[in-house]
Amino acid sequence: xxxxxxxxDDCRNFAPxxxxxxxxxxxxxxxxxxxxxCDAMEMMPKCKNCSNxxxxxxxxxxxxxxxxxxxxxxxxxxxVTCEGYRQV
Amino acid sequence: MRNGEKIMEILxxxxxxxxxxxxEGMTExxxxxxxxxxxxxxxxxxxxxxxTANTEFPYWYTxxxxxxxxxxxxxxxxxxxxxxxxxxTPTIYPxxxxxxxxxxxxxxxxxxxxxxxxxxxxxxxxLYQDALNRGSASADELSKFGSGGGNVTQSFGKVVSIAGKxxxxxxxxPVLTKLSREWVGRSVEDLGxxxxxxxxxxxxxxxxxxxxxxxxxxxxxxxxxREVINYYYPLQYGFDKIIEMAEECKRAVxxxxxxxxxxxxxxxxxxxxxxxxxxxxxxxxLNYAKEAQRLAxxxxxxxxxxxxxxxxxxxxxxAHHQPRTFREALQMIYTLHIAVLNEDAISGLSPGxxxxxxxxxxxxxxxxxxxxxxxVLELLELYRVKMTCIDCFASTGxxxxxxxxxxxxNLSLGGLTWEGNSAANPLEMLILEAGMTCESTxxxxxxxxxxxxxxxxxxxxxxxxxxxxxxxxxMNNQIGIQFLLDQYGGEGMDVREARAVAxxxxxxxxxxxxxxxxxxxxxxxxxxxxxQPTSVGVHFIANPxxxxxxxxxxxxxxxxxxxxxxxxxxxxxYEELWETFQGYYxxxxxxxxxxxxxxxxxxxxxxxxxxxxxxxxxxxDKGQHIGNMxxxxxxxxxxxxxxxxxxxxxxxxIKKLVYEEKKYTLExxxxxxxxxxxxxxxxxxGSYSMKDQIKLENVTKYDDIYNxxxxxxxxxxxxxxxxxxxxxxxxxxxxxxxTFESLYGKKMYPCQISVSTHGAQGRATLASAxxxxxxxxxxxxxxxxxxxxDKNGPYALFHSATVWDHAxxxxxxxxxxxxxxxxxxxxxxxxxxxxxxxxxxxxxxxxQYNIVDSKVLKDAQQKPENYRDLMVxxxxxxxxxxxxxxxxxxxxxxxxxxxxx
Numbered sequence: 009x010x011x012x013x014x015x016x017d018d019c020r021n022f023a024p025x026x027x028x029x030x031x032x033x034x035x036x037x038x039x040x041x042x043x044x045x046c047d048a049m050e051m052m053p054k055c056k057n058c059s060n061x062x063x064x065x066x067x068x069x070x071x072x073x074x075x076x077x078x079x080x081x082x083x084x085x086x087x088v089t090c091e092g093y094r095q096v
Numbered sequence: 097m098r099n100g101e102k103i104m105e106i107l108x109x110x111x112x113x114x115x116x117x118x119x120e121g122m123t124e125x126x127x128x129x130x131x132x133x134x135x136x137x138x139x140x141x142x143x144x145x146x147x148t149a150n151t152e153f154p155y156w157y158t159x160x161x162x163x164x165x166x167x168x169x170x171x172x173x174x175x176x177x178x179x180x181x182x183x184x185t186p187t188i189y190p191x192x193x194x195x196x197x198x199x200x201x202x203x204x205x206x207x208x209x210x211x212x213x214x215x216x217x218x219x220x221x222x223l224y225q226d227a228l229n230r231g232s233a234s235a236d237e238l239s240k241f242g243s244g245g246g247n248v249t250q251s252f253g254k255v256v257s258i259a260g261k262x263x264x265x266x267x268x269x270p271v272l273t274k275l276s277r278e279w280v281g282r283s284v285e286d287l288g289x290x291x292x293x294x295x296x297x298x299x300x301x302x303x304x305x306x307x308x309x310x311x312x313x314x315x316x317x318x319x320x321x322r323e324v325i326n327y328y329y330p331l332q333y334g335f336d337k338i339i340e341m342a343e344e345c346k347r348a349v350x351x352x353x354x355x356x357x358x359x360x361x362x363x364x365x366x367x368x369x370x371x372x373x374x375x376x377x378x379x380x381x382l383n384y385a386k387e388a389q390r391l392a393x394x395x396x397x398x399x400x401x402x403x404x405x406x407x408x409x410x411x412x413x414x415a416h417h418q419p420r421t422f423r424e425a426l427q428m429i430y431t432l433h434i435a436v437l438n439e440d441a442i443s444g445l446s447p448g449x450x451x452x453x454x455x456x457x458x459x460x461x462x463x464x465x466x467x468x469x470x471x472v473l474e475l476l477e478l479y480r481v482k483m484t485c486i487d488c489f490a491s492t493g494x495x496x497x498x499x500x501x502x503x504x505x506n507l508s509l510g511g512l513t514w515e516g517n518s519a520a521n522p523l524e525m526l527i528l529e530a531g532m533t534c535e536s537t538x539x540x541x542x543x544x545x546x547x548x549x550x551x552x553x554x555x556x557x558x559x560x561x562x563x564x565x566x567x568x569x570x571m572n573n574q575i576g577i578q579f580l581l582d583q584y585g586g587e588g589m590d591v592r593e594a595r596a597v598a599x600x601x602x603x604x605x606x607x608x609x610x611x612x613x614x615x616x617x618x619x620x621x622x623x624x625x626x627x628q629p630t631s632v633g634v635h636f637i638a639n640p641x642x643x644x645x646x647x648x649x650x651x652x653x654x655x656x657x658x659x660x661x662x663x664x665x666x667x668x669x670y671e672e673l674w675e676t677f678q679g680y681y682x683x684x685x686x687x688x689x690x691x692x693x694x695x696x697x698x699x700x701x702x703x704x705x706x707x708x709x710x711x712x713x714x715x716x717d718k719g720q721h722i723g724n725m726x727x728x729x730x731x732x733x734x735x736x737x738x739x740x741x742x743x744x745x746x747x748x749x750i751k752k753l754v755y756e757e758k759k760y761t762l763e764x765x766x767x768x769x770x771x772x773x774x775x776x777x778x779x780x781x782g783s784y785s786m787k788d789q790i791k792l793e794n795v796t797k798y799d800d801i802y803n804x805x806x807x808x809x810x811x812x813x814x815x816x817x818x819x820x821x822x823x824x825x826x827x828x829x830x831x832x833x834x835t836f837e838s839l840y841g842k843k844m845y846p847c848q849i850s851v852s853t854h855g856a857q858g859r860a861t862l863a864s865a866x867x868x869x870x871x872x873x874x875x876x877x878x879x880x881x882x883x884x885x886d887k888n889g890p891y892a893l894f895h896s897a898t899v900w901d902h903a904x905x906x907x908x909x910x911x912x913x914x915x916x917x918x919x920x921x922x923x924x925x926x927x928x929x930x931x932x933x934x935x936x937x938x939x940x941x942x943x944q945y946n947i948v949d950s951k952v953l954k955d956a957q958q959k960p961e962n963y964r965d966l967m968v969x970x971x972x973x974x975x976x977x978x979x980x981x982x983x984x985x986x987x988x989x990x991x992x993x994x995x996x997x
Contacts, residue, residue, distance in 0.1 A: 023187050024187060025202045026201055027150075028253065067271075077163050082267075082268070
């Protein structure tokens with residue numbers, strides 16, 4: 009993933025507070041989600057970063073083939089608890 | 097009467113109004129305390145947090161549900177819940193001690209399209225239009241949110257406003273739409289709608305909803321809530337043991353009907369479902385434990401690292417076992433609380449008598465020197481912050497028009513032990529203290545007032561009132577017990593059990609029970625909920641609106657809908673008018689009861705509770721969930737009213753002016769009402785308070801009738817003329833509601849609170865004969881006087897309010913606004929306690945106080961940015977001023993302000 013294409017909620021060091029902002033665990037400061045990320049960014053497991061995420065459409069919705077039964081999923085879904093997650 | 101003048105000026109010139117507000121300085125609250133530094137840090141985050149919804153839980157729920165097509169519904173639901181809980185992303189914030197929340201956001205919530213999906217699609221979408229036609233979206237149109245605080249009333253940047261309150265990331269909108277579409281035709285709303293149309297009077301019900309005579313359908317909006325949760329089983333046994341018990345029970349009941357040919361076999365599936373959801377809850381807790389360990393591993397700050405490790409240890413333990421310490425027990429009950437709230441759309445899930453439930457751990461930790469009172473206080477403050485972060489996702493009409501964004505997690509204090517002694521304890525004193533040091537909306541507090549409670553405890557409650565936070569409310573314990581014995585005696589409740597009473601939601605008297613808890617060999621009797629929700633049934637009937645339609649032959653002139661069949665009566669006597677009102681009211685209750693019964697029946701078949709069910713007695717004993725009447729008490733469905741006092745005052749005016757003095761004909765009065773007595777509509781003035789209404793230019797035709805209507809006898813002044821009308825109404829209403837039957841075959845009962853519906857339903861109501869103008873808010877509560885009309889002091893108001901037997905109703909509601917100077921100092925505290933006692937001794941059920949200077953509220957309306965932390969009591973709950981819609985703000989400002997008690 010291109011680092012600069014990300015947003016802060018793509019980073020594992022970001023504790024989301026609401027839809028607009030969160031706490032950066034590196035700096036312990038409140039930051040807006042949609043601002044430039046820094047070099048310390050650590051990729052958050054999300055479907056869009058998983059090799060089992062396929063056939064993505066314009067809405068970033070695709071198919072998950074990583075679990076027992078295939079089903080649709082979306083790129084922004086956080087996958088830290090997903091047993092089928094395989095980082096790209 | 098001069099044109100273009102504001103009503104307060106007009107009335108003041110005629111000597112009819114309360115006094116005008118002066119411009120002297122604002123009076124500050126007498127008592128103000130500060131939270132611990134950690135609490136302040138976390139509460140400050142809350143103050144700056146937006147309500148945020150996401151799709152994680154509904155995504156995983158729907159995915160698993162779809163995989164299990166054909167499975168037995170209770171198992172399918174359990175698996176879907178387990179999958180959703182197991183996949184929730186854990187977020188732990190720096191400095192937290194008490195952790196977990198509904199979603200990975202600080203103040204998060206999510207839609208449940210399996211309940212209702214039509215609302216979540218775009219407004220121009222056919223699904224939304226369909227909802228509008230059904231009347232189920234009508235409340236949305238007339239409900240308002242406050243524009244401040246955490247409400248996302250407008251979209252911005254990549255945040256989209258949903259339901260006028262919640263922010264959602266733009267990327268998730270297509271997901272929400274896709275999820276919603278997957279539930280079309282199979283949600284509780286859609287299936288309920290399919291079958292409710294088979295009720296012969298369904299077209300009338302549709303019109304009732306469109307005209308806002310009724311505020312909302314309860315079956316798919318808030319199918320659970322306004323009840324008391326029960327934490328007993330996990331506190332006594334721990335989750336591992338519950339799974340063992342479920343396995344044991346499965347072996348005992350498999351293939352065995354147990355003498356019940358209808359639902360005996362269901363026990364096997366229920367126990368299996370319990371095992372499945374408990375595993376899901378364990379996964380959820382352990383995911384947080386894992387996250388705490390991860391954070392401990394990457395945190396350099398030693399103290400923070402240690403705190404993450406403590407969190408991990410606490411969560412690891414409570415995921416499996418009975419809590420060992422006060423902190424673990426508090427974490428356990430908080431976790432259980434949000435587990436139930438994630439299971440269903442719920443408002444008013446009350447934690448009950450937490451100070452008595454957690455007392456065993458408090459007592460033993462204190463004895464062993466494991467904790468100090470100061471540490472307990474900090475934990476209780478943190479609990480307040482976490483509870484305040486709870487949001488409920490529902491439609492605008494429900495969340496805004498009914499709830500004002502509040503979730504009514506009401507914590508009860510005081511009352512009696514099962515043996516009939518005072519149940520107040522030192523932990524409850526600390527809960528009150530935390531309510532003062534950490535002012536926040538949740539949990540709101542209620543004192544179950546009983547003559548046996550110690551003075552020190554009662555004065556602590558009064559001290560808390562004087563902080564101006566709007567809690568604790570005062571509920572009459574003995575009246576509550578009488579109500580319970582009458583309503584639940586048929587299901588086996590006796591007086592000892594009735595003493596376990598607690599308040600569910602704002603002020604709903606709820607059936608509870610005692611369970612024996614053992615901790616380190618010591619035994620305790622702890623109270624907890626044992627009954628079905630009371631957020632169910634017919635919710636909220638606009639009394640003044642029905643009276644309006646009596647005068648208009650069943651037609652609503654605001655929408656031009658013929659709601660009821662025309663009665664075509666001349667209404668020549670007051671008795672005929674009253675009987676016609678009763679007829680329309682009964683018709684309203686009849687079709688709403690039947691259609692809501694169908695919605696709830698669909699809910700219990702496809703969307704039954706499993707988490708809440710396994711927690712509450714006696715589901716685990718019976719092997720039956722809520723839908724199969726597994727709870728000990730099931731007669732909880734009610735009929736709720738709103739606008740009682742405006743209706744009573746209007747009846748008094750009509751009786752006097754039309755039928756007795758014959759000063760005006762009914763036709764003349766009706767014409768004046770249809771023309772709003774010559775005033776602009778509240779929508780045009782932009783205010784929903786009487787005080788701001790403006791006279792139309794060159795319209796003087798209705799001046800005399802308006803003056804007479806305003807001068808007619810008013811409730812709240814110990815005037816027998818109008819008090820008798822109230823008594824006749826209450827006696828009839830309390831009996832009438834009991835003639836209706838819930839889907840569980842139990843008699844229904846009256847519930848008389850307004851929550852925030854007096855704002856939205858006031859907006860839908862034309863002028864009324866009491867002089868209230870079109871679109872303005874009704875009087876709040878059911879026993880509060882209409883603003884400015886109670887002129888003889890609080891004791892006269894109490895006299896009027898108690899001319900009927902409050903034990904015949906689940907509740908009644910009296911709100912008073914008192915100027916801080918009236919209760920200042922120790923003397924003032926005693927006066928306020930005396931005032932409270934006086935109302936309780938007269939048989940009043942509930943009273944609460946806003947101890948605030950109205951000038952502060954006015955200033956806050958002008959400069960909300962300066963008052964992020966200002967809280968007020970609305971109807972039965974405390975809410976942040978800036979998150980309340982304008983109609984309710986106006987109503988609170990307009991309330992009569994007592995300067996002496």
